[in-house]
Amino acid sequence: MKLFSQYHGKRMIVSGQGPLVENAQILGFKNVVTVDELRMAFPVLDMVDLQRRPKTTPLPRNDFPAIEGVLLLGEPVRWETSLQLIMDVLLSNGNPGTGLATAPYPHLPVLASNMDLLWMAEAKMPRFGHGTFLLCLETIYRKVTGKELRYKGLMGKPSILTYQYAEELIRQQAERRGWAAPIQKLYAVGDNPMSDVYGANLFNQYLQMAKHERAEKLGASGLLKQRSSATQSCASILKTTPRPCGFLQQRGIDRIAPAMKTEEKQSRDGRC
Template sequence: MYKSHGSQGYLDSWFFFTHYHPPLFSTLSFLPKAGLFLAYIHIYIYIRYPTSIQISSIPANMSLIPDTDLMLSSKEVPKGESNQKKDYKDIPIPSNLQSGNAIEVPASRSSISDAGHLIHNLSISPSMKFRRASRNSFGTSLPIPRSPRASRASLGPDVPGALRDILASQVQDLSKEKVKAAKNMAFAFDIDGVLLHGDKIIPESRRVMELLNGDNELGIKIPYILLTNGGGKTEVDRVEQISRILGSPISTAQFIQSHTPMQALAEYYETVLVVGGEGFTTRAAAEAYGFKNVVVPKDIVAWDPSISPWRNFTEEDRKQARPQDFDNVTFDAILVFADSRDYATDFQIIMDLLLSENGRLRTKAKDPLAKQMPIYFSQGDIIFQTDHKLPRMTQGLFRMALETMYKSLTGGDLERVVYGKPELATYKYADEVIMSWMKEIHNEHILPENIYMIGDNPASDIIGGNMYGWNTCLVRTGVFKGKGNDENSPANFGVFDTVLDAVQATVRKELGHEFKLRWSGNEKVKSALNGEGNVSAIE
């Protein structure tokens, strides 16, 4: 089904008429006073189909997910072919998928969500009209892994299940309705500015983890995932670090960092330049995702130091670098996984490849705008909160600077794809991970109806959650410090001082104000819940 709303419905109706009646439209366009006649048709369609139009013949095997800015054809396309010519510059990914392990999600989306009916509690303020659309180049697609359980790289050990022998006798009289409601809600937490400040815990976060891990009236796990625009390490390394700081076990199966969905790109590209992160950590992440030939900027500097004349290349760098004859290496794509630690070198090497002939270093294309190398960014935030008093710059500003350089050197706009919040692909992937985690902890592969995004950045956490139809909570412990709601991207559930305040409010809304936020069972059970793993009374 292809669904549109309001004035967008009018545009989509006009598209439907011109697309599905091309002979008639072509004839009418040459009639006398055709402009006036076509205007009448515009008015008729607008009156006849003011809100929506449905196209029921879209084939079930079409991999793209419908979106209000993407006009899909209902003509079935044979595998490996396309129903329209896709220019390399317009569609940064190859048109023929090599494997069935990826789903292509349209990068473009409406600036106003069409999922407002899913938000069960107040909602949309007039300032919603100022929300921006996707930052991706028009017509692009963002592949995400088809099955997070099958394709998630570097899964760590499973979190322990329920201690049924201890708890079974104590859950017989629990309210079935409360249990059902607890399984029908879930949380998606940002990390920086919500749970942590850099490597330091925000004190209220520890109690949140205890409550959701089972220290509550039901003794039940309430599903949650961590959804961050941070990155730069493997999922296993990052989860171990977060678990240690929070004092609570987190599984990689409930964790999404900015470049986690980008593992699907390994289905398309073999030789990639991976940028960002400390040392060589992003190489390890990319290799865990299945990329066959991963190159980082330090490899290139080790091969030809003159490529970055101001780079101070240490002996330690040289030991870990993997120089090769890059004159004979063809790069397929550029992947910016994390914040750059060496802007000058990274800018130079990225620009060298963008302006190269067919992805070869030390070459220059006659017309760089004719065939641009694909470039992907893992997220688009411009600032984020650390343990510093003021927010720090992040990858979005790096991308903006690169776009300015590219335009200055070529006169054209950089075609690029951005993952991370608030882009659609990241939230679609989050749905898959939440369902997978529900299967893990409750043996039910379902998506809870009431999902709460808790974040500190209105421009990514909140706008993304609102546009995807989630309930959103804004906290004041990070980027946002305002007294009231954010004017341009208001949280639809509310604004709270801390993450604990937000979680308590949402739990009581879904489970009742009388719901007890502590487990009242015996000490042996409480010890198991809080000290010996992430356990649940009911699975």
């Protein structure tokens, strides 16, 4: 997110958990408002929970600064509240206290990270990740407007940009250590086929394309431009973990991107 400096000064609504304002500021965003702060400013927007509905109709506000973008850092706790208020921001062009006859398009810039659809915890079945929340938001936006929700930036696995950033950090470490020979092969080790393995395979495909087209064309699409990179390939390794992942294997999710070679580590009995 630090790479998107053009949005650091904009007023962004931030969604997720934990110290959201502090986390956003660490990433460079100087002017953020949380979903809870927006809900407090406009109580009538959050109507799903009957216990939280306002007992009286509050006076309309016209002193709330317009929101200029959406920052999605992770899955929130109250999905219905976040989905509703983020949609209000997008459909009102950043002025949720008002209404527009037609939804603006292109909509306000949306930045998102942590795109895992599912993840494994102590439960026997996969748990919803932030990718599931993003899918809900995309589906609602498409159903309401008839148009696609567009992201200005997607960070985290399986985004190619994340692997490019990791490659750059590895290159810098090699320089500090005084390694003369360039690093030509990277290994991406992870336990989630839908993000770790899939992202590494996408990055490997990008590296193969860069061999023939060079990085200038891909740089124009918003990805980091490679600085005479010597990296030739990236191998994905699905590591053994004690967590159950049979649900993913049974559905063939571990065979992501079959056209690309994937190196996997599995236990002798074939379980993750």
